[in-house]
Amino acid sequence: MTDVPWVSIPAGSGFGIENLPYGVFSLPGELPRVGVAIGNHVLDLAGLAAEGLVDDRRWFASGSLNGFMAAGRAAWEANRARIIELLTIETYRERVEPHLIPLDQVELARPFDVADYVDFYSSIHHAANVGRIFRPHADPLPPNWRHLPVGYHGRAGTVQVSGTPVYRPWGQRRETPEQEPSYGPSRRLDFEAEIGFVAGMPSAPGHPLPTSAFRDHIFGFVLVNDWSARDIQAWESQPLGPFLSKSFATSISPWVVPVAALEAARVAPPTQDPPVLPYLRCDEPWGLDVTVEILLNGQVISRPPFASMYWTSPQQLAHATVGGAPLRTGDLFASGTVSGPERDQRGCLLELTWGGTEPIELADGTRRTFLEDGDTVTIRAFAPTAGGGRLSLGEVTGTVHPSPAFPSEVPGAILGSAGTPET
Amino acid sequence: MTDVPWVSIPAGSGFGIENLPYGVFSLPGELPRVGVAIGNHVLDLAGLAAEGLVDDRRWFASGSLNGFMAAGRAAWEANRARIIELLTIETYRERVEPHLIPLDQVELARPFDVADYVDFYSSIHHAANVGRIFRPHADPLPPNWRHLPVGYHGRAGTVQVSGTPVYRPWGQRRETPEQEPSYGPSRRLDFEAEIGFVAGMPSAPGHPLPTSAFRDHIFGFVLVNDWSARDIQAWESQPLGPFLSKSFATSISPWVVPVAALEAARVAPPTQDPPVLPYLRCDEPWGLDVTVEILLNGQVISRPPFASMYWTSPQQLAHATVGGAPLRTGDLFASGTVSGPERDQRGCLLELTWGGTEPIELADGTRRTFLEDGDTVTIRAFAPTAGGGRLSLGEVTGTVHPSPAFPSEVPGAILGSAGTPET
Structure with missing residues (x-):
């Protein structure tokens, strides 16, 4: 992978563009929603979805990953590829940057509802x-x-x-x-x-x-x-x-x-x-x-x-x-x-x-x-x-x-x- | 218990007024909902609730008993007492009878969502x-x-x-x-x-x-x-x-x-x-x-x-x-x-x-x-x-x-x- 994200990623963060793990986060007084970790930030997927920047079928304004997880591999791959585009192509920066929230401002929840x-x-x-x-x-x-x-x-x-x-x-x-x-x-x-x-x-x-x-x-x-x-x-x-x-x-x-x-x-x-x-x-x-x-x-x-x-x-x-x-x-x-x-x-x-x-x-x-x-x-x-x-x-x-x-x-x-x- | 239900209960049915078990049933082409078995019938609690005959907080128009089960003992006891009234006091008969559905017309679903x-x-x-x-x-x-x-x-x-x-x-x-x-x-x-x-x-x-x-x-x-x-x-x-x-x-x-x-x-x-x-x-x-x-x-x-x-x-x-x-x-x-x-x-x-x-x-x-x-x-x-x-x-x-x-x-x-x- 050669794409370099425009968002700064501290050395040793482990949350670079090749990782992009999913979680559920909330800001004080707000409902939990789905995000992706990048460097010291969480990328708010519900926010991106509201602006039409990512495909979304009520997956991301949710307190658990289950809806998105159930969507299957094609949806996971498409979303991952799209997030890499959004974080590496400079022209997206202006629209995406407002949806990057410092990790130290959010509370992280259990990311999914456990079935068995x-x-x-x-x-x-x-x-x-x-x-x-x-x-x-x-x-x-x-x-x-x-x-x-x-x-x-x-x-x-x-x-x-x-x-x-x-x-x-x-x-x-x-x-x-x-x-x-x-x-x-x-x-x-x-x-x-x-x-x-x-x-x-x-x-x-x-x-x-x-x-x-x-x-x-x-x-x-x-x-x-x-x-x-x-x-x-x-x-x-x-x-x-x-x-x-x-x-x-x-x-x-x-x-x-x-x-x-x-x-x-x-x-x-x-x-x-x-x-x-x-x-x-x-x-x-x-x-x-x-x-x-x-x-x-x-x-x-x-x-x-x-x-x-x-x-x-x-x-x-x-x-x-x-x-x-x-x-x-x-x-x-x-x-x-x-x-x-x-x-x-x-x-x-x-x-x-x-x-x-x-x-x-x-x-x-x-x-x-x-x-x-x-x-x-x-x-x-x-x-x-x-x-x-x-x-x-x-x-x-x-x-x-x-x-x-x-x-x-x-x-x-x-x-x-x-x-x-x-x- | 001395109340005698006005609804006929075949001998040996086991579903008399002292039982009143809860289940989830559906009629062909309709959504599942909560009912109680009485004799050869299921009493449609969602139907009773729609007419204001039983207390309901979105418990009964549901495909599982979980909502009602979570309501706790006071709600269970109150609902049980109310159903006994409705099935034994003759003056309720006219309003309740339309909500008695023959058991052989319904399909029974798993009654609750199993947690662990x-x-x-x-x-x-x-x-x-x-x-x-x-x-x-x-x-x-x-x-x-x-x-x-x-x-x-x-x-x-x-x-x-x-x-x-x-x-x-x-x-x-x-x-x-x-x-x-x-x-x-x-x-x-x-x-x-x-x-x-x-x-x-x-x-x-x-x-x-x-x-x-x-x-x-x-x-x-x-x-x-x-x-x-x-x-x-x-x-x-x-x-x-x-x-x-x-x-x-x-x-x-x-x-x-x-x-x-x-x-x-x-x-x-x-x-x-x-x-x-x-x-x-x-x-x-x-x-x-x-x-x-x-x-x-x-x-x-x-x-x-x-x-x-x-x-x-x-x-x-x-x-x-x-x-x-x-x-x-x-x-x-x-x-x-x-x-x-x-x-x-x-x-x-x-x-x-x-x-x-x-x-x-x-x-x-x-x-x-x-x-x-x-x-x-x-x-x-x-x-x-x-x-x-x-x-x-x-x-x-x-x-x-x-x-x-x-x-x-x-x-x-x-x-x-x-x-x-x-x-």
Whole structure:
């Protein structure tokens, strides 16, 4: 791409003309609407539409991207090409400039309404580490793991935009198999750094999508923090999987990076051995050279490489629909924790502290096994562009707060009756 | 209740004045709207509202119950009381009668938009049978089972109304641990007879609901068939639980029976031992004396008693929200398979045929281990009323069809590439 935008883009912004991620923003006292990030600005698509500068079928004066996402690939491509014209051809400048709003003046909302939320488990390094931690004497990977992208449904209603507080969940957990379960705040609260993709174009019931349908149905990518309460998870998950340990909050980044923006980041994924069944084969390389960074209270504690994911996004899509379940606009599919082979590439505290046995040291001299109230976790990610630069997937951040229902909790207390800690 | 409706109600209809379930119906060529079943008729609430006969805030001229469900308990109670007046006080007859439409003239739609779908596992007989079938030498119940109502999230997007075709899912399954997994149509397709409840009034994030909040937040009950592909389930479920084995279809009955209509069915639930943690305690008896009937191709094959469920609906609600996840209008919570202690009270074929080893014989001389294409499963249920009669929860029915994507499947074929069976 050689077009140079007339709008100034600060070095390292990551929101250059090759990115153009979509989001939903609002100015104080105004209704939310759809915009595209460029440099330090958001381009107000509803404003452009009102002047007839972009095609619009009531897509942009909306509090969610769902209408535009449902319009399909031809509409996405046409709009992307048009925005590049508007931002690079000098003669448009006078009409477009009034619709560039400084990012620091807007509030960003959750960019789309989530239909169903599916979470995969597609990093072989993560799955193997979890296996080693919980089943040290068995094969770390379950027998199915190399044959299909293991996944499950999460709670769509608690997917929240970056910056929304994360309340420490209360629930049941059991310290050891000999003890009775107790009730109280989770003591092993964790993050999981993931990348998700969101469906735009729906599909028909009973008609599985092949891996080659990815670009036609998937609108873009977001960063995901799949907050997890490890103590609740360990106790509740047999035999039907995680439930309340995950359902209290899942945070996503406000900017949805179009699939087209990540074309230059595509690389060959790891070799799959044994070979996958035909419905999971993919003719094109769909590994993504995206580097994730995880910050705890502002300090980078891990840099997981997304290119190391064993299962790719088109394989996840093909698997999720193979049984005939149709895709709905707004379906969110998260990758599962992104972990690389190295110690400083692990994507959650469970792995980074090896089940809580090896605390990590922070720059302020404190140590962490799991998250404490007041801790802030930020995930950001970067990918190469065709022009040799790098684009940003933005960031997803969240700060842990005590439960608002039990604000005066006594840490470690066992609860005698709901709301009344027994110390 | 002593009011006698002026509208004629056939004996055994189950849709008497003590029931008044809500649904969404349409007449040919007209938009769907909200109605209440009475005898062989549906009372058109949108029509009554247009004449000012019922309070309405755009609740009833709608293709879903969600607006009315969100209005809360006071609105539900007021509307129920008003409908009883309109149907029992003779002076209303002239104005109301034009809004009674014969049920056989209408089409019934899915009654509400499903927000999140949660499926529990709350029958001790079902859980123990499944444990005995899959883990014959271990404790049939997992260690957590008596301490919390085990549950997981299912797919909201494939919840469909009774009568919608059920397409046999394709997917991966492995016959034995020694074999490689193969891809093809499920060979162990099953039903699960369940009863679900649907949320009306939302709750706030971070504020768990006590069991006593059940009536304020829950609008009513539906019948649920949680179709399940046992071969896919056995292979995919480790370690994160069921995914595609359940996500292809979940059928619900078209009539939502108000919580108030089941007051007379409340009985003491089974004793819980060990005692539950305080947040799961319930001062009122919330067992429900509902008899479920399962018909396979028109023949009753089981009569599971819902009163035998170990975990009650208010306990399920308290558990689902204890971690702080808020309730949304349209959240659907299913009980899990309803099975009683007797052989002819089992709620799914997995149990009825003991993992496929003991086929059941049908009246037409054929035998079944699991469902065949063309089979129709119908679930209905009945509960006592205060007046000594019985009310119906309606029915949920579905017929199994081959996948429309692979209509010419060769039964038992192994697929070489998507859509091309290798025989």
